Structures are given as C-alpha cells and as structure tokens.
Amino acid sequence: MxxxxxxxxxxxxxxxxxxxxxxxxxxxxxxxxxxxxxxxxxxxxxxxxxxxxxxxxxxxxxxxxxxxxxxxxxxxxxxxxxxxxxxxxxxxxxxxxxxxxxxxxxxxxxxxTSDRHAWFREALASPPGSRARSRYVFRDGRGPGGDEPPSSWQSIFGGPAWERVTEADGTPGQWFLHIFAPEQPDLDWSExxxxxxxxxxxxxxxxxxxxxxxxxxxxxxxxxxxxxxxxxxxxxxxxxxxxxxxxxxxxxxxxxxxxxxxxxxxxxxxxxxxxxxxxxxxxxxxxxxxxxxxxxxxxxxxxxxxxxxxxxxxxxxxxxxxxxxxxxxxxxxxxxxxxxxxxxxxxxxxxxxxxxxxxxxxxxxxxxxxxxxxxxxxxxxxxxxxxxxxxxxxxxxxxxxxxxxxxxxxxxxxxxxxxxxxxxxxxxxxxxxxxxxxxxxxxxxxxxxxxxxxxxxxxxxxxxxxxxxxxxDGVPGSTLELYRAALRRRRELTTDDDALTWADDAPGVLHLERPGGWRSVTNLSEVDVALPAGELLLASDAAVVAGGALPPGTSAWVRVAGDDGP
The missing domain is CATH 3.20.20.80 (Glycosidases)
Incomplete structure (x- = not known):
C-alpha cells in the first residue's frame, strides 16, 4: 500500500x-x-x-x-x-x-468505459432490456429492421455517435451511444x-x-x-x-x-x-x-x-x-x-x-x-x-x-x-x-x-x-532554468491573500499588482514599454534589466520602491 x-x-x-x-x-x-x-x-x-x-x-x-x-x-x-x-x-x-x-x-x-470493459462484454452477450445493457445507453434503431441510428447525432471525433452491435445469435441488433470513439461506449448515469x-x-x-x-x-x-x-x-x-x-x-x-x-x-x-x-x-x-x-x-x-x-x-x-x-x-x-x-x-x-x-x-x-x-x-x-x-x-x-x-x-x-x-x-x-x-x-x-x-x-x-x-540543466537563461526560478520565486512571494489589482498602463500591457509588494508586467504590444522602478525579481528574457525597458514578448516581476514588502 x-x-x-x-x-x-x-x-x-x-x-x-x-x-x-x-x-x-x-x-x-x-x-x-x-x-x-x-x-x-x-x-x-x-x-x-x-x-x-x-x-x-x-x-x-x-x-x-x-x-x-x-x-x-x-x-x-x-x-x-x-x-x-x-x-x-x-x-x-x-x-x-x-x-x-x-x-x-x-x-x-x-x-x-472501453468496449473491452467486462461490463460492456457482458452487455454484448446479454439480450436487449437486460440489466447488463442498462449500464450503457443502448437503443433500438429507426426504420425498417432498425437499420438506421436512433438519432442523427455525430460524435466528437467525427462520424455517427451510435454504433450497431451484433447480437449473440449473430443478427444485427441495438445501437449504443458513444460521444467519443466507438471504442468508448457511454455509461448510463441514471443507473x-x-x-x-x-x-x-x-x-x-x-x-x-x-x-x-x-x-x-x-x-x-x-x-x-x-x-x-x-x-x-x-x-x-x-x-x-x-x-x-x-x-x-x-x-x-x-x-x-x-x-x-x-x-x-x-x-x-x-x-x-x-x-x-x-x-x-x-x-x-x-x-x-x-x-x-x-x-x-x-x-x-x-x-x-x-x-x-x-x-x-x-x-x-x-x-x-x-x-x-x-x-x-x-x-x-x-x-x-x-x-x-x-x-x-x-x-x-x-x-x-x-x-x-x-x-x-x-x-x-x-x-x-x-x-x-x-x-x-x-x-x-x-x-x-x-x-x-x-x-x-x-x-x-x-x-x-x-x-x-x-x-x-x-x-x-x-x-x-x-x-x-x-x-x-x-x-x-x-x-x-x-x-x-x-x-x-x-x-x-x-x-x-x-x-x-x-x-x-x-x-x-x-x-x-x-x-x-x-x-x-544548469544553463543560465535556459527555459528549464527559467521554470525552476519562476516556481521558486512564486513560492517565496505567494501569500494567503489572493487579491489582484490591475495597474493602468500602456495599451497591450498586462500590469498587475499582488500582495507582498510585487508586480508582474507582460508586454503583448509591438513596442518597448518602461518597467516600474524597483528591484527586478525575475524576467523572462536576460536582456531585461531593472529600471529599463520591457521589450515586446517579455514579462518581468518587480518589487516597486514604496510598495509594502513582505
């Protein structure tokens, strides 16, 4: 265990x-x-x-x-x-x-389930109306001989959402619902x-x-x-x-x-x-x-x-x-x-x-x-x-x-x-x-x-x-090292206060303030934007420096002078 x-x-x-x-x-x-x-x-x-x-x-x-x-x-x-x-x-x-x-x-x-699940195998071996079939969504087909699906619904993966089964005696039988692939028959949650x-x-x-x-x-x-x-x-x-x-x-x-x-x-x-x-x-x-x-x-x-x-x-x-x-x-x-x-x-x-x-x-x-x-x-x-x-x-x-x-x-x-x-x-x-x-x-x-x-x-x-x-591994500026640094910093900065405040900024910029005296600034525009003055905690690009410009397609975390620190 x-x-x-x-x-x-x-x-x-x-x-x-x-x-x-x-x-x-x-x-x-x-x-x-x-x-x-x-x-x-x-x-x-x-x-x-x-x-x-x-x-x-x-x-x-x-x-x-x-x-x-x-x-x-x-x-x-x-x-x-x-x-x-x-x-x-x-x-x-x-x-x-x-x-x-x-x-x-x-x-x-x-x-x-899958169509290989013990329940579904039992359903295929059991007659219409049986308890085994009631676990799934089986229905009779439409038209002469039930040859048409019970509805016109299409599956998520394309094609009809219904699949016809062959009954235990070898004759064409009921249809079962599969919202996804035919190998994924839907369960009946009313049971x-x-x-x-x-x-x-x-x-x-x-x-x-x-x-x-x-x-x-x-x-x-x-x-x-x-x-x-x-x-x-x-x-x-x-x-x-x-x-x-x-x-x-x-x-x-x-x-x-x-x-x-x-x-x-x-x-x-x-x-x-x-x-x-x-x-x-x-x-x-x-x-x-x-x-x-x-x-x-x-x-x-x-x-x-x-x-x-x-x-x-x-x-x-x-x-x-x-x-x-x-x-x-x-x-x-x-x-x-x-x-x-x-x-x-x-x-x-x-x-x-x-x-x-x-x-x-x-x-x-x-x-x-x-x-x-x-x-x-x-x-x-x-x-x-x-x-x-x-x-x-x-x-x-x-x-x-x-x-x-x-x-x-x-x-x-x-x-x-x-x-x-x-x-x-x-x-x-x-x-x-x-x-x-x-x-x-x-x-x-x-x-x-x-x-x-x-x-x-x-x-x-x-x-x-x-x-x-x-x-x-260990390479400064690599994406792996950025993830490690970002998760470590996040743990250090996160408090029990989930408040978030948006700061007014230039168009195309997402600038948010978090409790503990730090901010995140992301530049989604096509021009450089100014970073708030303060301590640069982390940046997505090594070219970003404290108090400098934030280029397009980059983010930075900053502790701004005068904000309440942790």
Whole structure:
C-alpha cells in the first residue's frame, strides 16, 4: 500500500495555490525499454519533478486500454495497464513522490468505459432490456429492421455517435451511444449501479494514497437521450447558459458530485481534492467548483486566448470571478489535447497569434506553413510569468519546461489519435504534443528509455536533443532554468491573500499588482514599454534589466520602491 498523503500545514487546501505538473505516462519516461513510458519511468524522474519545484503530479490515464483514444478508453478503472506496470509499481511511485513532497492526482474517466470493459462484454452477450445493457445507453434503431441510428447525432471525433452491435445469435441488433470513439461506449448515469461503482473506484485510489482526482468530461455524465432523439443536437455546443443541452452540463450532474464529496472525498483526512474538466459556459463553471461538489474546475479561457492583451485580461477576470464561489482560480496554457502554446504563439493569424484553430490548421499541413518558432518560445516564456503571477492553481504540461514545440511532421500513417482518421484528414489530431520527452542530447531515444531499448511509437525529431533536460540543466537563461526560478520565486512571494489589482498602463500591457509588494508586467504590444522602478525579481528574457525597458514578448516581476514588502 502506498504511503500516506504528505503532511503540511495546508494539507486540506494545498490545491488552491498548487503548481500541478501533468504527466502523460506513455510518453514521459520508459524504464523497461519497450518503447512505451511506464510508472517506473515516472518514479525514475522524481528528481526532475522535485528540482522543478512542482507541488503535485497529475497522471493521465495509466489503466488497461487498447489506446483507441490515448488511454481514455479504459478497460478497468481499478487496475494498471500491464505495459505500464503493476499496482505495486503504482504504490512505489506514490511513495517516491510523497517522499519528495509532491502530491498525486490521477485521471478518472467516469463518462464511459472501453468496449473491452467486462461490463460492456457482458452487455454484448446479454439480450436487449437486460440489466447488463442498462449500464450503457443502448437503443433500438429507426426504420425498417432498425437499420438506421436512433438519432442523427455525430460524435466528437467525427462520424455517427451510435454504433450497431451484433447480437449473440449473430443478427444485427441495438445501437449504443458513444460521444467519443466507438471504442468508448457511454455509461448510463441514471443507473445506481454505475454511480456506486465509481464511488468504489475513487475509494480504491484514495486508499492507495492518491491525493486528488482530475475528472474527465465532468460535464457529460448525465444525459437526456430519449427526450431528444428526434432533435438535431450540435455535439460541440457545450457552452449553453441554461443547462438544457441533452448531453452536456445538465443540472442533475451536480447531484453526482455532491455524492462524491459527501461519500468519498470528505471521508478522508485530509479530504481528497478534485478538479473538473468541464467545457461549459463561463457562468456555469462555478457549479463544478462548488465546495460541496468537486471543489475546483479548469478555466480554459486563458488556454484559448491568442497573443492579445485584451483577450487575456478578460480571461483572467473571468477566472478570478470563480474564486468568489469559495474555490480557487485555475490557469493552464497547454495540455495533452492541444497544440503546445510554445508553437501556438508563433503561428500567425489575421488578428495576431495564438488561436487554437490556426495552430491546428498549421499542424494539419505538417507544419509547412510559415511560423515563427523563436517568437513563439519568447512569448511562451513571458506567458509563464504572467500565469504564475496570478492567484490560484497553475497546471503545467510535461515538456513545456523545456520549451518544446509541437511536432507537426509526424507521418500520417504513424498517428494514433482517432481524430485524424474520423475527421477524414480534416485534422491531424493531438499526437504532436504527446511525443516522448527528451532527457539527454544523445542516444537512440534521447534518454526516454534505456539505450538499446525499443524506439517510441512516434519518433522524436532530431531537434529534441538540443532542448533535452540534460542540455538545459544548469544553463543560465535556459527555459528549464527559467521554470525552476519562476516556481521558486512564486513560492517565496505567494501569500494567503489572493487579491489582484490591475495597474493602468500602456495599451497591450498586462500590469498587475499582488500582495507582498510585487508586480508582474507582460508586454503583448509591438513596442518597448518602461518597467516600474524597483528591484527586478525575475524576467523572462536576460536582456531585461531593472529600471529599463520591457521589450515586446517579455514579462518581468518587480518589487516597486514604496510598495509594502513582505
């Protein structure tokens, strides 16, 4: 069994101001040399995570899976994929992270299982109307012989959201709902057995020392299927204000999370944390961050911003408003589902740079279109200081501390993301941010796995070696050293006061004041701006000096003369 949660004075509320590092286990580090990252690989790199200064690690799915959707097609929610290790390896990893003062958050995937899950296999072997089928969303088809899907709905990944099964006697049968890939049948959360089973899953991991949970597709569990089968439903319309979408963000889902809080999360000492991945209308995000529910929710507004001061300030103000509900703000710039912001900020668009849509288009052209990667990295470093200066929790994605860019030129026949196939080539998908990390400048896998071991499925590009951990370690001005310095400074400067005050400044500048007598200034304009006079605490570029100019695409933290110091 894993070690207990690390003790600290803020053991109950550690998540409010934490820096959480997302690990995508299959591409983080490979200990056994099979070309696939694993849990022992994570354990072997605890020293890197500790030197970076993160408060917690969030592990993307490590469960048994056919990898139809990067591990989010889960065969067993209470087991480890044998290719990634064992439960004993998981326990050893938790002990190592806790010993380094790093908490552990795991992904839970409650909306669906994989089509290899024991429940779904039982459903396929059982007749329509059986208890086994009631755990999922099975419906009869329309038209003669039920040959047409129950509705016209399309899945997130493209194509129909319904898949027909072959019954045990070999005849064409019912259809099941899959909002994502066909290998991800949706569970029916109106069934008490489904709800109770997920409570057992949460207890299983909490008992092994897990400190918190990231809840995948938290807005999608409860659905009104039968009331809308004859209605066209826009599957990507997740941001309604009224909670009346048949598939997303229904009011009833909060009853589920109130049960999680009451029956599991608060039953532990300290309570287990939870953060919702909920793509909902900003006015409804606070429902997921309610202290009586999950307690925290991702704010994707900053994540969606281009390199634009007005956009970012609006996003920040919206995120801060979430704190009024008793939760904390959350900030992120990249994750496993997006083009890395280091690249995104260098992709030109009509209105500036940084849009998700423009970046996806750039990836789909294999990165052949013009892009300024140096500018993107410069802006990404500046965005880090802006992000870390904000009150609340920050979620980092593996490899951003190295300034990694998106790998856009992965051959189409090597892609694993179902988006690439199901979109008919309209999108290349998310694999470009999931390429195996580089740890050393040289070697067949750049230190990802042992020398002589198997190569990762998606090859690392040659340029990865020059930005590897070992290549940047101890190098003044490197992106890795900037991250280490910024996290260290943030810890020194952060107080219990989450106040933020905007200072009036030149257009295109985000200048904010924080308790403790320090300020963060980010220049998103195209001209130099003057820095406030005072002590320069940290800058995203070595050319910035105290009392001097702040060039375009840079940030600085300053303690201003006359402000109240700590």
């Amino acid at each position: 894993a070690s207990p949660t690390p003790a600290s004075p803020d053991a109950r509320d550690w998540w409010r101001r934490a820096v959480v590092y997302q690990v995508y286990p299959r591409s983080f580090a490979d200990a056994d040399g099979d070309g696939l990252g694993d849990l022992r690989g994570v354990t072997s790199r605890v020293g890197h995570l500790a030197s970076l200064g993160v408060d917690a690690v969030w592990l993307s799915p490590f469960y048994p899976s056919a990898l139809a959707d990067g591990g989010y097609d889960v065969d067993d929610h209470r087991a480890v994929d044998p290719r990634l290790g064992t439960l004993e390896d998981f326990d050893a990893m938790v002990r190592a992270l806790h010993a380094a003062g790093i908490r552990v958050v795991v992904d839970v995937v409650p909306n669906h 008490e057995e489904v709800r109770e089973d997920m409570l057992e899953t949460l207890r299983f991991w909490a008992d092994r020392g897990v400190d918190g949970f990231r809840v995948d597709v938290a807005h999608g569990l409860v659905k009104d299927v039968d009331g809308h089968l004859d209605v066209h439903v826009e599957i990507l319309e997740t941001g309604r204000e009224g909670g009346n979408h048949p598939l997303w963000d229904r009011d009833e889902v909060q009853e589920v999370y109130a049960s999680w809080r009451r029956d599991v999360l608060d039953a532990y000492d300290p309570p287990r944390s939870a953060v919702a991945e909920a793509s909902v209308h900003p006015g409804r995000r606070a429902r997921y961050a309610d202290p009586l529910g999950l307690g925290q929710a991702f704010n994707f507004d900053l994540f969606a911003c281009g390199w634009d001061a007005d956009e970012m300030r609006t996003a920040i103000d919206g995120g801060l408003a979430q704190m009024a509900a008793g939760s904390s703000a959350t900030w992120t710039l990249s994750n496993h589902d997006s083009v890395r912001h280091t690249t995104r900020f260098g992709v030109p668009t009509r209105g500036g740079a940084g849009s998700q849509e423009a970046a996806k288009a750039w990836v789909t052209t294999d990165g052949r279109d013009p892009v300024d990667l140096d500018l993107g990295l410069r802006r990404a470093r500046a965005a880090l200081l802006l992000e870390l200066a904000l009150p609340g929790a920050v979620y980092l994605y593996q490899g951003e501390e190295l300034g990694l860019h998106e790998v856009a030129d992965i051959p189409w026949d090597a892609l694993e993301d179902p988006i690439a196939v199901r979109s008919g080539g309209a999108e290349k998908g998310r694999d470009g941010c999931r390429v195996a990390l580089p740890w050393t400048p040289h070697g067949t896998t750049l230190g990802f796995g042992p020398e002589g071991g198997a190569l990762p499925g998606m090859r690392q590009p040659d340029w990865f070696g020059a930005v590897s951990v070992a290549a940047q």
